[in-house]
Every structure is written in structure tokens, then in C-alpha cells.
Amino acid sequence: MSDEASSLSIEQLLEVERICDRYEADCRRLGQQPTEGYLDAVEEPVRTRARAELSRLAREFSTYAAPRHERTFHQPDRKLLGETPLSTPLLRGDRFEIHGRLGVGGSATVWRAFDRQLNRWVALKAPHADEEFDKERFQRESQVVARLQHPRIVRLLDTGQDEYGWFMISELIDGDSLADRIKQTALTDAEIATLVAEVADAVHYAHGMGVVHRDLKPQNILLDKQGGIYITDFGLARPWKQTSALENADTGVFGTPAYMAPEQVEGEADRVEPRTDVYALGVILFQLLTGELPFRGGVEGVLQQILQHDPTAPRLLRRDVPVDLETLCLKCLEKVPHKRIASAELLAIELRRFVRHEPIQSRPLGMLGRVTKLARRNPGPAKLVATILALVLLVAAVSVVASLLVTGGWNREVRLRHVAEQARTEAESAARSETQARKAAIEALAQTRRHARRAEEEAELSRQSLEFLESVLQAADPVSWVLDSQFPSVREPPEIADMLDTAAARVSTEFAQQPRIQSRLMDTIAMGYRGVGRYADAIHLLEASRLVRAEIPNDDAALSLEINRNRFYRAMIHQDLGERTIAIEIYREVLESLASDVDKDHQLTLADVEFQLGWALVAGNEHEESKLHFSRALAIRERFFPPNSSAVKAARVGLEMAGTSNLEDLSLERLTQVVEGDDRISQMAGDYIAMLGFRRLGQYEQAAEAYRRVLEKLERLMSDQHPLFVLALGDYADLLWRQGDFQQALPAIQRAIAIAEQLAPAHPKLQHAREKLALELMRAGRFDEAEAQFRKMLEREEADGQFSWNAHEGLIWLCQLQGNRTEALRHVRQLAEHSDRSFKRAWAYFALALVHEGRGEQEAFAEALQASLKEIEGGDPLPDRAIWHERIAGILQHQREYEAALAFQRDALRFDQAEFPADHPHIADRRLVLAGTLRNLGRTEESIVELRAALAILEAKLPPDDARTARARDSLAQLQETHDASVQ
Template structure:
């Protein structure tokens, strides 16, 4: 049948295609109009008297034995399909039961539009489209459970009624999964609609057509409903032989490139349904529906990206030059595994050779890690991205059958790369699994490296006690001692953990001697030496020692430029740090040069829409806002917000911080109501996610409270300060600087409310903590002192006020 069959949106036809008059009646039905026709027959809109209802009357025109056999089979199948998502069969007749009359089927008449038109005209959001797809999948699975394969699923065969219920139509070319007749469907005969047909259907391999063929068609429908176009648009105009060649040798464009909101799990799920090989697809429509439901619920999906071998095979066909690098990376893992085995089996006679091979493996793995860190961690314009390689390699690792030692070495590389990409929970799990699987006789250095990696992943997730429990015994061990590089990395991980807890002074005490040790033992240009230098620079910035921090960052930048070049990610990261330091020193020209330089490189190398480019845009916009270039900063931050909205990243922690910057700018323009709305939007999003994602994300709630103070609404501000205190207690370790900084603000709020004794107690504690943390001359300490002096004056304690603020006390 044509796609127009059953559609109620088209005007009814009153005559056949050749001007032929419509019959008045067929059987017990009054004919009202022609809905559609095809090679096998026509579909009329008709009226039944008892019970009174309209039906879609499908009439068979071809009276040959093959067509009649197919018709009777359709009746048999449809009679089994009583489901709300399938158009019902009311009655049927064949020529033998009604002398001289044509065979017919009386089907449920669905008032509605086809799936795509319904979604388009109702402006359905992604979640509503997923609900429709899930309903369709479940209806198709119901049919599969009764041995019925549709074989011609497409949007035109799915109507959505006025209640939003999708109905699957036209099982006219379906076949029974069992007991089918070769007289009905000849081997090699192609039945279906080409753009939605699976490769096995296009090839005419009827024996291979099963439920997974319908899953493929459902994948096509999902792809088109979400992405706005077919997986292979050219199939609509291609010949059958061209179509076979296309689906065999061309992979559909990843769905996330067409619809940013589909990136991640949804793309993985839909592309799995569209796999060229049936074994790679979901085995049932119910499994497809279940994973779509998991996407809606933001739960882990069962689908996994294609295996590494499958990805590479597809990639090589289109990008032979790029695939050489990927192949070398894969060889790096294999080489590491082989050498691991030699290390495990080495005897005295082979020790020298094994050590040489170990050194070679270290170099190869080093290259692999550098490649993974330097490459694009998001879905860019290449099919083989860092994330897809890691996902495929991790999925393949469990099935590769590698010996535990070899698997552990591969896991170390994968988990380290996952950690660098921000996949902290996955990294922690992989580190831990590898540690547990190690044989007691495994090399101690491998165990130590895995343990340091797991501790670092725990620190990043704010699991400080668990991280210390792993790391401190390593640091205290003297027999046998840690290898040099592992010992330095363990000390660096400890310092990073202290910085995450806000203990910057203690971290600095560790980082200074550590930097000297690393430069002496590993070299000034070693990756660990540069990482330590960068962490020490950040620590000095927090302490307000900007000149020293700038000198160190400049030296680190020179080393990065010499080692990795101007476009290396670590080079750009150091330039961003320098920009922030120059700004703190009020050297706006130098700061702007760094921010703009980073943005120029990111845009040129990665493109304007890449996540790292939008991060650089956000840094420049923040600088412009702080410098008072409000119009320019607001325009740029709006570009950032729009780019992330298109990628489905509206509520990510970094984007919420961008909205915080926008609120600053709006406040400085006097647009206080708009600024408050932005900050409340940020806080609401954080509250829905269970609180702030990290320490930096706590700031917007403080900013909201301070904005309310600015509007002379201290009671409202205190509500936010109370909630802010709960957030800090839940997310920050004791002694974090934010406790003192925000306590100073809370004290100001209490003072505005006239609660002087409470304000005094809060501000005395905040002032003492800030003086200890930053020193008496620091801006934050002076602000707290000024606020406390004002409270002392209100309480009549002028001598105390004079000691803190002699100018105002005089």
C-alpha cells in the first residue's frame, strides 16, 4: 500500500484513479471515500451500521491464488493482534464466503496524523517523542510475540490518534515467523519500503528476516523522528542495487551530530538498533523500548558502543590515513599486554630482554596516553573519538580473554584516560576492579600505580577519607620503596587532594619540595614536573602571591611550548592560568591577550561549537564582565549559553557558572530582577541535582543572597544563607575557605536585620579564620574586619572597633 493509506488528513477521493466511480457498498459497509490504493488493492473509508462506526475497509483487487493466500494469512495474523497500539481487525471475508464479492478486511479507522506529522505539528519535545517510540516498540513486540513480523514499518504506517496513542497499521506484507509458505513469499523477493528496510531485507534474504529486521526499521523511525532526516537519505531515490551498496558500505551519520540532545546514551541506543549486522542490534523491540525508557529516566543503558574492532573496520573504509594512528594505538595496547606476559614469565636468563621490552612498552603506552589526552574528548567531526575508543576498548576488555596481568596494564591506561576526561566514577571502578583481579605475584609497581590512580579518582569525587586510606600507606612504605615516578605521582595526588579540600597552605608545603625532587629525578620537562608546577602556581594564586605564581606559570608555559607546541591542551591550560593571574595583578592588556589567544587556538583547531572553545569563550566573557565591558561580555556569554543549549548542556555545572557570570553583568547594569531570575534558575537546577557539583558551584547561592542584600531584602537573603550553610556542610571538608568567606557575608546579613549579637559572633569567627587563612592584609580579611567594626560600634564597643577600623572609628 502507499503511504497515504489510512491517512485521514487527506481529502477523501470520490472516484478511482481513472475516473472510476466508487462502489456504493461492499458487503455490509457503505463506501464513503477512497483512502489509498496499491498493487494489491484499495483501502476505503466506510461506514458500518451495526455497531455504528467508521472503518478502514481493505479490499483485495488481485484475485490470483498467491494474493488470495497472502490475504487469508493477513486475516489470521491480525486476528491475534488485540493491542491498543495496533489497528484492530473488526471483520473479514474472502471470495469463497461471499459469492461474487471481493475479499475484504474491516479495520479500525484511526483519526489522526502519521508519526512525523504529529510530532512536527504538536511541537513535541524530545521526551514526548521518546514516549511515542516506546509505545510503538511495545506494540511491535506484542506482534512479534505472536509470531508476526511486520516487514514494512515506517512513519506512514504509524498513526497517532487524538489521544496521543500511536497505532501501527498495515501488516499486509507481514509473514509468520514460523510455518510460512514459499508460495507466498518467494526467496529473493523484496517486500517493504526501501529507506526503512534492513540490509537483509534489501538483499532479498527472506530466511534471515526476523524480529531484528523490524528493530532496524524502528531504529530508522527513531533516527528520523529525533534527527529530522533518514539515516540514509539517498535511499529515497536510489535503485535497489544502489541501496544495497549504500547500507553495506556507508554508516549513518551519528545521531548526535543532527540533534545535540541525542548525544551520549540516546545516540548509542538508536545506533545500536541501526546496526548493519542483525547480531549487533537489539534482539527484540522490547529491549529497544527498555533502553529508550532508561534514557528517559537518566539511568544506565544496556546498549554499549560497537566493539573496537567493529569501529576500526568501519572507520578504515572512510579514513585510511587517520586509521593508521588508531591502528598504532591499538598495537600499543597489544604490545603492552605481550610485554606484560613476558614480565610475568621472566626468568634470570630472560630478565635483560624483558626489561628492554618493558621500557619499549612504557614508551608505546606513553604515546597512547598522550594521544588520548591530546585528542578531542567530545563527538567532533571524526567518527573515532577518544571517548568512543575508550568505550569500545573497555567493552572489549572484558571479552578479550587477556591474562590478568595484561588486562591490568591495559586497564591502567584506560582508567587514567577516563580520569583525565572527567569520567571519575568509571575510572575509580576500573582502577578498583584491576586491583582486585591482580595476582599476588604481580609486579608491585603495577599495583602501586593502580592504587595511586584510584586514590586520585576518589579525591576528585570528594571521597577524601577513602582516598587517604589508599594513598597514605603507600607514601609511608619504605621497604620496598616506590619507584621514582610513582612516588612523585603519589605525592602529587596527595597535594591535589589537599587543594580539593581547600587546604592550600598544606598543599604548598608539599608541592615546593616535590617540584624540586621531580625536576631533579625526572627532568624539568617531564609531564609530572610540569603538572606539579601548574598545581603550585594555582596554590600561589589562591594565597595571593601573584608575582611568584606568574613567574612559575611563565616557566611552565615555556616548557609546555618546547615540549608540546602552541596548540597542546596543557599549553592552553597554562595560558588560561596566566590570564587569570595577569588579571589579578590588574594587567588587563596581558590578561586579555592570553584569554583571546586561547580562544583563537581553540576556535581554529576545534571549531567554534566545540566544548573547549565555549569554555574559552566563557573565560573571556567573565574577564570582560569583571573589567566592566558589560555589553560585550553579555553578548559573548549568550553565545556560550546558546551553544550549550544546542548540545543539550543547559544544566551542566559549567553552564550554570556561565549563568552566574551573566547575573553579575546584569547586576552591574542595574537589572537586578533579571539577575535574580538567572541566579534562582541556577540554584533551582542545582537543587534538582541534589546540590552543587563541586566547591566552585556553591558560589551562585551566595551571590543570590548578596544580591538580595543589595535590594534591602535581608530576611530573604538569610533564607539563602541558611540553605548555603547546609550545602557547605554536605559538600566541603572542615576548614575550607568558603566557610569563613560566606560566614562574613552571613554576618553582614544578620547586621542588616539588627541581630547584632548574632552578627558579632559570626563575624568574629569569620574574621579570625580569614586572617589565619589569608593574612590580615588580604581583601577578604579587611572586609570582614570592616563589617565587625561596624557591629562593635552599634554595640558601643568603640575601642574594639578602632582596633579593627581606626579610620571609621575616629
């Protein structure tokens, strides 16, 4: 940098840059301008420096009024100059031997040279001698390249000035440019994807260093003889930072026309950002796939097409272009930056997914476009029906997710426009009145502008939010699965959780400078996480949203409402997690905050909070207060919704439930009348009420029939992959299990688990279902299957941090059976660490004793067993649960204290009889254990009675291959034989 430049501070240099940017923009828009008008009120030393820069720009503009890409050489002349060899090396001073031209650009030539000082071959870049030298630009390029240290970016070795002028030297890449290579060799689709991914990696690195290239093209991508790829020529590169893009960007049209993004063509410096380079990568990908450019013609024609026309789909130019690569290419070439692939890094990730034959996350056209294309290609009725069904499902999904965010925005827009119109009318009326009304008229007009501006802001917030949601939901577009069946690479539908993860990651980067949109979307995605049971992620995102809003000046009611909704969502999650007290406290705080607002948005949110608080109170049997809150929710919803709407019906159901303090008083007939209707939603709600109501009343046969009706409708109308179907199936399986119908229950549990693993692998209900299945499989002697379920439970334990007692206990016994006592001991220690009550410690010591016994360590066995008995003798009272009484009985039985064990076993049977039907397999299990203890006591006849009762249940309720039935049958036969022999 010159002495003059170095004498200025960073702030002063930025001021000079702003003055020059403004001058260049005015010249391009209005023609050449006098420079002095730009120096008014500018003080020294900035004034002197700015005058010199403006003079240089004025000379440049008068000489090169056309865009920079048209200066000096036409493209054929540049190619000719670049390929012309030198008959003998030229000398540049004592340092460089110049052996040939590598390329010629708009302002400089690159030479192949030998650097005597560095003793190596280099690429020497020197400005054209006949051009007005832009020292600042040349120095800026060297500074930019010097910052970039990446294996895929050509390294800068040195810069300087000699008697011939300024120069820049870089490492010499021994090979060709990508432009030359593609003329010589045809690349496969996988090679193309790999190559562009490596270029995108380097581009992403540059973006991370705050640099946008602005001139990516095959000529600026070099390939060495080993296949290495390098980006070069950062002559148009500019620093890019979100906080200073306006201050640092050039103004004007810079770049190579065919590879320029629309924002470059328009010369809008403040819009040039990393996704400008993503556009150029899309052009390169297009060219490699088709051998053509997206737009062809003269310079002005190409620039006009970039602004006004969509590129031709690559598959129309080359029919075998893979659909995924076409999708990525066209996403990069979107006119609007925020609709493009979000970053070069994401493009590289997607391309590598293609190479690995994995599904990409980016989606092509929206669902209407996809349906239209599908209908044209496949007029057959079967495909059309499948498409229509998929479309219905997606519309439902979009409605559920997007309405949470968007409806409020549009409602606010309509309301604000209405207020603005009222204010305008008042202003006109006041203007026609006498002079003393002028002040009121002015204020009314000002209010009109404020409300109109707020309406426009709300509309824009909602529009951008909806566009983002659509782009995320397209990742789960069922239509795309139908379309993909037309091509060889069929991919699996994405998990809902994966879609949410992608959305959360994108929101944090794409909307970093738009906190209102960012915070709204964070709330919406958080509620999606809640829907799939990932509560920790939901809470984390809601907290992030709260922090974003904390930085926004709270100057309007809309923001205040969003803050309260955020708190409301957190309360709902606490309620889901069983933290009812915390949830109720937050609900009350939000109600107090919303109570004074009377507009529609606040009132509807108020109704939602009243409704949720009502259910939280019902769960705690606080029926009188819950009735009050349901009444308030109903009153508000009836003001804004039709009487037969689902919102009104739900509030009426809540009110009916709140008014029933005793289950016996619950009238299913009244509840069914509340939701009565001919529409499908009302019919489904009626079935749900019957399903849940019969179950609450203990009328399990009627409940099971209602479950089957609901499941049939859900599977027919939505598919068995819908979360509602899985939840209903899981509840139905649990109902069958509680009835003791294990022949139907176990397959239903297994099916629910298999589907839930795909949709929401972290949902707490999945862990509970897995635990239930594992225990039943172990009782049935299906040890390998049980072990697999227990180990999956431990995987979730590591991820969630929630200790799973039954999983560790089950693995202790299974490891013992396998002779793997080392692992069994590890699980015992885990039980001991999480034993906070004496009866739990007693069981952990007993498990430890059995492990020592299996290893032949008699002394350690006796010591652990005594410790277990000691915990029983002076310990905490046992909970009223059969399992703990059964466990303590097992410890006592091992000590041959059969009478004491028998008492605990009878308690266990009594508790199970209170919970399950008399013919439930768990009752049979308890009777089998009782029979064993009675036999040890010599009470053979009583033992036979218990065995017969147990066997009758097992034969009726268990699958034929269940090991328990065979064991019970054998035990009864042996005992009966022994008894008969003793009698004789």
C-alpha cells in the same frame, strides 16, 4: 484462529513455526526439499499440523519460487487495477457494497466499501481469489493491527469470513497516499522533516508494541484532507522481541525492493529488527528530499546495489538539501543496523530539532572524511590550519577516552593470540612424539582453540566498543563546527555532559543483549561523568555496570579484571568527593584481589591502584606508606613503559612527594628533573609542578607566573574551552584572590565560571567559584550581579541536594535591601532547618530578628534576638574561622555589647591574618568592622588608625569602582572631621 490451531499450546505453535522457518530457508538456499525429513522425531499433535503447513509451503514454493515481491502483478498492472472504477457498486453478501478498488497488492486487494452492519465507509481487504490462501498470514496481520492503537496507524474495525472467503476491514482514510501527494505537491524541507517525524512516531509506537512493519513506503502512508498522516498495510509485519526474534521471524525475502534494508534482502530473519524500519524511513526521507530513490533499476539490480553500494549523497542530487537532513538520511541508510540511528524515536527527535533550527546530535562522516571534504572545498591556508588544529584536538580527546576501554582489549587480543600460537606449537611437537603424548596434544589443540576464540572475542568486543565511542565522540567533532560555518545554520558545540548523556542512553538500549560491551562502555562513560564533576551520574552508571556484570558467568580472568576496575573507578570518585577513608578501603580490597595475577593487564591495573592509593595516603600525611605504594606502581610501570613515558614520570613525582613530609623540604628542582624532557608533555608537566609547588610553599608570585605560562600554552595548544584550561584558570583566579589581587581575580573567576557553565555546569568546583564571586560582588556593592550568582547556586542546590548556606544567607540580606521580606523569611527558615550547631542557630535567629525588625514586628524581633543570645551563651565552641567570629560579633553589636563584640572581631582579624597576606582586602574588611565598633566605644583615634589601614589596602587592591573604597573614604573623612572638631 481455526479449531486445529487453537488446540495447540503456544509452545507447540512455536515449534511448528520453527520447522516451517527451517524448511523455507533450506528451499531458498538449496531448492525445493522433500517435507518428510523435517518431521523426524516430531510428536503428535505437532506432527500433523507441521505436515499440513509444510505441504502448503511446498505448493507455494513450486508456484512462486521467486521472492514474494515478484508475485502476481507487475507494478504498472497493480496501479491500473487500483485506479479502475466500478461502473456500479458490487455486493459482497448482505454486508458490503463495494464501490471501487483502493489498491492491489501481492496477495490481496483493498476495496472502498460501505459496511451496512457498521453503517460506515470502510477499507475492505480480501485475498486474491486465484492465490493459495495463506490463512495464517492473514490472521496474523489482523492480530498485529488489532494490537496497535495509535492516532497515526489505520485502525482495524473487524475481521471475519463469509461465503466469499476471509476479509479484514479498516477505517477508510479520505485522502491520498504519500506516493500520490508528492506527485501533486512539492513539500518544503520543514514539511518533509515534520511528516517523516510523525511517521517515525507511529513506527516507534509499533516497535514498542513488539511489531516491525517491514514494508514502509509512500504507498503505505496515507494523508487525509486535514493533513493527518496514517500508516497502513501491516501485511508483512512480524512480532519482534529481543528474546525470541529467531523463533518468530519469517525466513525469505519480503518487502518492496527499493525500500528494503540489507538484512531483508539477505533473507536473514534473525537480523530483522526495529532498525530495519529505520532504513525504510531513510529511503522515504531520501525520496522526499530528492525526488529519487537511493537505488534504481530492475529488481535484482536494486537488491544487489542495496547490498554492495552506498547511496548517492542527497546534496549531489539536489544541492540545497540541508546538511542536517542529508546527515540523518544517510545515517538511516547505513548497511550495518547498529550504525544507523538507534531508533525511530531518535529519528523523530532529530527531525524536530531541525524544524526548530536546533543542532542535531547525529554526526555525518568521521573526521578524516570530513577533513578531506573540507580540504577539497576550501584549499585556503586559514581553513586548513583551523581544520588541522581541530583534528589534533579530537584525536587527543578520542585517545584519552577510548584508550581507557580499548587498549586493554587489544592488549588482551595480542596476548591471547600469542598464547594460542604457543599452544599450537606445543600441539605440533606433541603430535610428532610417541603415542603416549597424544592426550597432551589433544589438550593443547583444545587450548589453542579456546585461546584463539577468546582472542577473537576480545577483538570483537574492542572493535564494537571503539565504533560506539567514535560515533559518540563525533557528536563533539570540532571539524564539524568548521564545516558548518559554510552553511547558514551555524550551531553551538555540544556540552560534554550532553554527549555523555546521549552515550549513556544509547548504551542502555543498543547493547542490551551484549553485556560485556555494555558494561565496559558504562564504565568508560562513568569516568567521563567523573571528569565533568557529575559524580552522582558516574556512581549510578558504575552501579548499573556492576549489576550487568553480575549476570555474566565469571569464567575468565578478563571479566574478573573488569569487575575490579569498576570498583577502582568507584574508589576514585569517593576520593574526589573527599571520602578518603572509603576510597582507601576500596583500594586495599582491589589490591588484594589483583595481587595473584601476573599478566600485563592485571599488573597495569594494579599499578594504577597503587598510584591512586599513594595519593590518597599523601593527602592524609601518611607519607611512609604512600611511599611504598608509589614505589610499587613505579616498579610495575617501568617494566611495561619507556623511562620517559608520562606514566613512569607520574609515579616518580608521586614518590618524590611521598618522601617529603615537610613542605620546606620539597625540592622543586628534583621534581622538575623527574619530568624533564624536550617533548611538549614534559614541558607542560614541568610548568604544572612549578605552579603547584610554588603555591604549596607560599611563593605566590612565582606560582602566579607559572600559572600564566601554563594558561598561555593550554589556550594556544588546546583552546580556552578545554577542561584543563578551565581548571587551571579557576585555580589561578583562586590564587589571585588569596593574594588579594581582586582587580585581576574577579574577572578571572567570572571567565572561568562562564566557560565552565558550558562544559560542566554540575561540577562542584563551579559551585565554589560561584559562591566566592557572589560574596565578593556583594561586598563590592554589585548587588544585582551577586543576586544572580546566588540564585544560580540555588538552582544547583535543587539539582544536587547539597545545601548552600552562603547562598541563602546572601539572599536574606539582598531581599532585605529590596524590601522583599517574605522571601527573606523563607531563606531564614532554610538556614534554621540546616543549623546543626548552636552558633549556626544563633545566626539563623539573628537573621530572623532582623526580618521581624524590618517588618515592624518588635515583639517577634525581641523574641528572636533573645533566642540568638541564648544560643551564644550556652553553645558549642566556635570553629577557628573568621567568618563565624565576625557573625557572633555582629549579633553582640546589635545588642550594644560593644566590648564583647570587639573581642570576637579581633579574633576574626587574627584568623584572617594567619590565612591571608597583610594587604588582602579581607584584612581591610575586618579593620573596617573594628573601626566601627571602636567608634561606638568612643575610641575615635583607634578607629581612625584602623580606617586608614583599611583604606590603604582597598585603594591598592580593589578595582576603582568598588563601593567599599568609597565607603571607607567617606567614613574616614567624617570621623576625622568629628575628631578634629572635638579636639578644637
